[in-house]
Amino acid sequence: MVKHINHIVLSLILFTFMYLSSSASVTYDVVSLGAKADGQTDSTQFFLSAWTSACGSASPATIYVPQGRFLVKSAHFNGGHCKNNAITVRIDGTLVAPSDYNIIGKDGNWLIFEAVNGVSVLGGTLDGQGTSLWSCKRSGKSCPSGATSLEFSNSKNVVISGLTSLNSQMFHIVINSCQNVKVQGVKVSASSDSPNTDGIHVEQSSGVTIMSSTIKTGDDCISIGPGATNLWIENIACGPGHGISIGSLGKDLQEPGVQNVTVKTVTFTGTQNGVRIKSWGRPSRGFVKGALFQHCVMVNVQNPIVIDQNYCPGEEHCPDQASGVKISDVTYQDIHGTSATEVAVKFDCSSKNPCSGIVLEDVKLTYQDKAAESSCANADGSASGFVIPSSCL
């Protein structure tokens, strides 16, 4: 009998030991650390201390945000000295920005991850509370430029999945100088008259995929800046918004090019543009080389297919100058639906660097139940399959 009990005790001790030594993952719950789910108490420091612990742990770590609303001010999650390359931020609740836009509006960023490797943000909602800043901007008063809600900068092996971003002050999500980033199942929502609220902005980054996301906003659904390469965008619902845009490019003379961009299976609903490439009308060494726009549906879109190389807001800093940005090898394949204006296909390319290798294949865009029109300037390429409006290439 005694021998039997000893045996059980020994097994228990052994089991506990094995369990502890093999517990691969450690969890930091922000509420256990002191955060309050009341939407009013500043919880920034508890998010930062969860980060510091996760980052200092050599084994995989989870930062857990339970249900409820957590007030968080500007927070910089720096991975420069992390021991960890597997940190999951699992969010069941909502992070809320301060309602007074002056508190974070001059910081540029609300939540920024910098120099991290292997961070996944799963689920949750970010509420940027941008509406009062948008009103300020629309009134013409002087206001802070606003903060991007979530940015990854100088980072690699990043996942953003199942996140909802509401009413950001400025851009919702920015991927800047990153490698290997997967964005999937994201929802972006802001009103159609909210200024500068791009849904997802990618620049100076390689190997970014954006999949299965719904974006309703006041500016570009997705904007692609200088230095974006090997970018894959698929299965997106865009609108309201300004469409999916490569650009603005060519603002600076020295600028990395955009290369190998795929945009497929996108529905644009009531947007200002569908698929757009846009560059400043001024000298630059920037370029676009290799873009495929495939299987897109346009529902009442003002400019379904557009290249605009004469962008010059306020006609300042580019008087009578041609864009230096060279655009080549751009294919539009299986693009159909309705245009809200007569000109559904517009290629307005640079007189100094004409567009080349533009391909239209199986395009059908109508305006008020009739064939729409197309317009070309300095554009060279070819058309095949059925193409309506008839190609001007």
Ligand SMILES: *[C@@H]1O[C@H](CO)[C@@H](O)[C@H](O)[C@H]1NC(C)=O
């Ligand atoms: C283009 O980018 C895709 C990812 O979006 C990648 O799989 C492919 O290999 C790239 N092509 C070239 C030629 O680099």
